[in-house]
Amino acid sequence: MRIQAPSARPVGVLIASEQEWTSRSLASILAPQGYLVLKAYTRGQTLTHIRRSPPDAIIIDEQLPDGSGHDLCRDLYDQDMISPSTPVFLVVPRAPTRRDRLAALRAGAWACLGESLDAEELVAMLGVFVPAKLDADTARTTGLVDEMTGVYNARGLTRRAEELAAYAARCRTGLGCVLFAPDTEAGAAPLALVRRIAAALRSGTRHSDAVGRVAESAFAVVAVHADAGQARRLAERLATAILAEPVGGIIPALPPFRLRAGCHGVTDFHLASIDSAELMLRATAALQKARTDQPDAWLQEYH
Numbered sequence: 001m002r003i004q005a006p007s008a009r010p011v012g013v014l015i016a017s018e019q020e021w022t023s024r025s026l027a028s029i030l031a032p033q034g035y036l037v038l039k040a041y042t043r044g045q046t047l048t049h050i051r052r053s054p055p056d057a058i059i060i061d062e063q064l065p066d067g068s069g070h071d072l073c074r075d076l077y078d079q080d081m082i083s084p085s086t087p088v089f090l091v092v093p094r095a096p097t098r099r100d101r102l103a104a105l106r107a108g109a110w111a112c113l114g115e116s117l118d119a120e121e122l123v124a125m126l127g128v129f130v131p132a133k134l135d136a137d138t139a140r141t142t143g144l145v146d147e148m149t150g151v152y153n154a155r156g157l158t159r160r161a162e163e164l165a166a167y168a169a170r171c172r173t174g175l176g177c178v179l180f181a182p183d184t185e186a187g188a189a190p191l192a193l194v195r196r197i198a199a200a201l202r203s204g205t206r207h208s209d210a211v212g213r214v215a216e217s218a219f220a221v222v223a224v225h226a227d228a229g230q231a232r233r234l235a236e237r238l239a240t241a242i243l244a245e246p247v248g249g250i251i252p253a254l255p256p257f258r259l260r261a262g263c264h265g266v267t268d269f270h271l272a273s274i275d276s277a278e279l280m281l282r283a284t285a286a287l288q289k290a291r292t293d294q295p296d297a298w299l300q301e302y303h
């Protein structure tokens with residue numbers, strides 16, 4: 001399957017490796033699939049490439065002559081050099097262990113690859129991740145994505161929720177919505193906290209779910225195949241991810257906060273007497289109840 005960006009430009013994959021043979025081997029795999037293969041041999045060259053023209057995917061060796069691949073992964077995201085939707089792969093010179101995979105994920109890589117590379121697996125992963133990245137790029141350029149967090153803005157989420165609602169009605173399946181918002185003593189949540197919540201929601205949801213920033217510090221998740229009980233369990237699971245202590249990288253100090261959430265779900269959206277907008281309004285009402293009527297209960301369902 002040949003992948004092409006909506007603008008008809010070739011899809012660029014940057015390979016950062018000191019080993020020329022590694023770059024040549026990857027190029028021989030990716031070029032026939034329609035990818036434009038770019039090469040960098042040091043950390044410095046990699047950063048120069050990315051500043052000049054951000055690629056659509058990046059493959060980085062664990063160790064470069066002038067720095068660690070793990071550190072480079074962290075810097076790319078921490079310094080906003082690439083979009084949150086850009087897939088980054090870390091390559092280790094061995095069969096990856098569980099420790100290797102965890103270290104790669106904590107550095108921000110989407111996957112840890114080992115040598116010898118499985119060409120079919122790499123092409124398959126790019127075939128999944130790159131179209132999602134290109135779709136996110138399109139959403140950004142059409143004003144549907146929140147630039148600070150990389151998730152949908154309110155307009156983008158509304159549009160995506162309508163698409164999911166149409167799918168749920170057509171397939172006679174469930175549709176659920178969960179809203180999250182942090183309460184802090186200072187009132188407005190700092191940007192670091194907002195980004196932390198967004199990152200937890202992005203990593204903790206399925207590709208089919210829609211995540212959006214619907215207010216300054218409020219986020220919504222719309223999920224297909226989610227009835228009321230599943231929406232509640234989704235809220236509980238994502239709350240655990242949000243409240244978990246981040247691992248790896250420089251963790252900014254955050255003020256104490258209490259997470260609040262509201263949720264609502266229907267079993268068969270085809271039979272529901274509501275649309276996607278009403279679904280989100282009901283979850284919003286449940287969130288307000290969690291914040292005001294019953295301050296000791298962090299999660300409320302709409303009734």
